[in-house]
Amino acid sequence: xxxxxxxxxxxxxxxxxxxxxxxxxxxxxxxxxxxxxxxxxxxxxxxxxxxxxxxxxxxxxxxxxxxxxxxxxxxxxxxxxxxxxxxxxxxxxxxxxxxxxxxxxxxxxxxxxxxxxxxxxxxxxxxxxxxxxxxxxxxxxxxxxxxxxxxxxxxxxxxxxxxxxxxxxxxxxxxxxxxxxxxxxxxxxxxxxxxxxxxxxxxxxxxxxxxxxxxxxxxxxxxxxxxxxxxxxxxxxxxxxxxxxxxxxxxxxxxxxxxxxxxxxxxxxxxxxxxxxxxxxxxxxxxxxxxxxxxxxxxxxxxxxxxxxxxxxxxxxxxxxxxxxxxxxxxxxxxxxxxxxxxxxxxxxxxxxxxxxxxxxxx
DNA sequence: TGTTCAAGGCTGGACCGTAG
DNA sequence: CTACGGTCCAGCCTTGAACA
Numbered sequence: 001x002x003x004x005x006x007x008x009x010x011x012x013x014x015x016x017x018x019x020x021x022x023x024x025x026x027x028x029x030x031x032x033x034x035x036x037x038x039x040x041x042x043x044x045x046x047x048x049x050x051x052x053x054x055x056x057x058x059x060x061x062x063x064x065x066x067x068x069x070x071x072x073x074x075x076x077x078x079x080x081x082x083x084x085x086x087x088x089x090x091x092x093x094x095x096x097x098x099x100x101x102x103x104x105x106x107x108x109x110x111x112x113x114x115x116x117x118x119x120x121x122x123x124x125x126x127x128x129x130x131x132x133x134x135x136x137x138x139x140x141x142x143x144x145x146x147x148x149x150x151x152x153x154x155x156x157x158x159x160x161x162x163x164x165x166x167x168x169x170x171x172x173x174x175x176x177x178x179x180x181x182x183x184x185x186x187x188x189x190x191x192x193x194x195x196x197x198x199x200x201x202x203x204x205x206x207x208x209x210x211x212x213x214x215x216x217x218x219x220x221x222x223x224x225x226x227x228x229x230x231x232x233x234x235x236x237x238x239x240x241x242x243x244x245x246x247x248x249x250x251x252x253x254x255x256x257x258x259x260x261x262x263x264x265x266x267x268x269x270x271x272x273x274x275x276x277x278x279x280x281x282x283x284x285x286x287x288x289x290x291x292x293x294x295x296x297x298x299x300x301x302x303x304x305x306x307x308x309x310x311x312x313x314x315x316x317x318x319x320x321x322x323x324x325x326x327x328x329x330x331x332x333x334x335x336x337x338x339x340x341x342x343x344x345x346x347x348x349x350x351x352x353x354x355x356x357x358x359x360x361x362x363x
Numbered sequence: 364t365g366t367t368c369a370a371g372g373c374t375g376g377a378c379c380g381t382a383g
Numbered sequence: 384c385t386a387c388g389g390t391c392c393a394g395c396c397t398t399g400a401a402c403a
Contacts, residue, residue: 098371161384165375167374167376167389170388230388231386263374266393266396267373268373268374268395271395271397312398313399318364
């Protein structure tokens, strides 16, 4: 029984899921502040704050930040100068790529890009895939994988020669380095996170422990590849920093082993509502701890915010939302969903989750 | 409220060139 | 030869605005 179960599902850390939608909140989210440069006794940081929304316990405060410890004084001055010349307001309105195109220095451009698009659905897909591998490899939080296998699982196609395109390879290295380099600052006990003076923890999603280059003639530097070039190592060994797995504390959510992390051709990861909804539902399973483990009632306002459905046309937002629910229903994660008549004009949605595809650990 | 239209952002794959 | 680097652009999808 237990082994069958393990074949069909894999555990993803509960604390990570609780914080994931917040940690990856986009620039359009009203709780998100624009990036700032900050220095304190410990060093320099480029950081983005996500403020808590006190009307809902799950909308906790999180800071995501890139430590800039290896910057020279000149680089720090240049970074400050580039930062001052940025029009951060139009960056949100006109798109991130557009907003950053004036920055000449590629490293600075990529730094902002990494922070602004942190934990987008493509990166979340990578994280899910790594938790699945951790379960298969049974080596605790340590996972070893071949880059090409990961690209394959993300649904990318190969060139005529059989390799992957330089741009996708490069994006993968940048994603991995972002998951390694960006630190999350959050309350140690998320459920009490809004209290003043709460103890904080600082963690990355993963740490890259080592990597391999099979063609020895290539000389590869992880940071340089992420900051300046289009390179990718052939394999990586990483350690998942949020990891309870199936250990005795048992704080996790089981995901279906056939979870789809492929990137759809022609589509755009920031519009991957299906992955956002899946993760948000998993997150709410941890926050709400429903007695039956199946029924979740979530206000539409918070659903829309966490799906980044923040456009001005509410009927269109509704269309996209229900289309997304339909997708997860087709995949079997959701057994049913219905809109509950709203108290004071705040309608909510009741979901019935399929415990065979998504199930929290017993509380 | 929902539809239609035009404009434009983001992604990845085609193509081609280059370095080692 | 393979992997990297750059340019171009089609396809998907969203957005704001106008309108029924």
